[in-house]
Amino acid sequence: MSTIKDVAQHAQVSVATVSHVINDTRFVSEATRVRVQEAIEALRYVPSALARSLKSNRTHTVGMMIPNSSNPYFAEIIRGIEDTFYEAGFNVILCNSDDDPIKQGNYVRLLTEKQVDGLIVMSSGSDVELLDTLRAARMPQVVVDREIDDLAADLVEVNHEAGGFLATQHLLKLGHRRIGCIAGPLGLSSARERVQGYRRALGEGGVTVDDRLIRGADFTSAGGLAAMTSLLDSARRPTAVFASNDLMAIGAICAAAQRGLRIPQDVSVVGFDDIALAAHSNPPLTSVVQPKHQTGQLAAQLLLERIADPSRALQRTILQPSLLVRQSSGPVPEAAR
Secondary structure (H helix, E strand, O other), X not given: OOOXXXXXXXXXXXXXXXXXXXXXOOOOOHHHHHHHHHXXXXXXXXXXXHHHHHHHOOOOEEEEEEOOOOOHHHHHHHHHHHHHHHHOOOEEEEEEXXXXXXXXXXXXXXXXXXXXXXEEEOOOOOOHHHHHHHHHHOOOEEEEOOOOOOOOOEEEEEOHHHHHHHHHHHHHHOOOOOEEEEEOOOOOHHHHHHHHHHHHHHHHOOOOOOHHHEEEOXXXXXXXXXXXXXXXXXXXXXXXXXXXXHHHHHHHHHHHHHOOOOOOOOOEEEEEEOOHHHHXXXXXXXXXXXXXXXXXXXXXXXXXXXXXXXXXXXXXXXXXXEEEOOOOOOOOOHHHO
């Protein structure tokens, strides 16, 4: 493996000159710079990231925590984050917490030891130890999608309450009155707020909220299938269901199909996120659209700004959702009118 001394000898310059070219820390003539770069290429020399970080006090590496790597929603946000950091010359270390706050806390400590320049967090839920760990990390942080109470960090998220309202209002306009809700884990702010939007839409539509039509589940297709099965077994079977994410909505559609029910002729289903898979479900899923790539880009930009200026005021960015109507939602069945 070549060393910086080998590069200096090959280019016939000093080690200090090679260092200045690599780190851009002093003026070097164009001819000398080209000679050094050609030597680096010829010898396939890879500068030490650790050595460079000791000089610049930066590793040009950030950490990112997600709750569930199998959820396509997070993959689409990650793409926006990675694209932005790549253009800025930063590497991203991705950690999957498996919806376990304890595991997430361990990852925070690991990333702190690796001296990352900043951290993007998608919380796995409320946990006192996790909050203490994030506070103790003392590094720039941006929270995405799921707010963490009492943590001084920049935030990027969609208006979850407005999204739940849009989904439920759409079903009300189609004539539905018995509208079920498949909620996510209520320890998460995003899940609570989506249910709040569901409740607000029913209230404004003159429909009494019936808690018997609400089921909790995790944000997975299996969770949606189990919750929908329970709703279909209930005495007041809903004519429509708002699921708090698309994976749960797809699970709900599967549960209806297992009972021989048609979507949307017998029961309508609306999801939340508009993952790429939503357009290809059977039938294509009506869903609340989150600007996922934009969310990732904004989160990365905020972290870059925070790394450059740790003292600037905290920023809270709330993006507005929209509704994309496809074939999984339709008018209330005549028998239920």
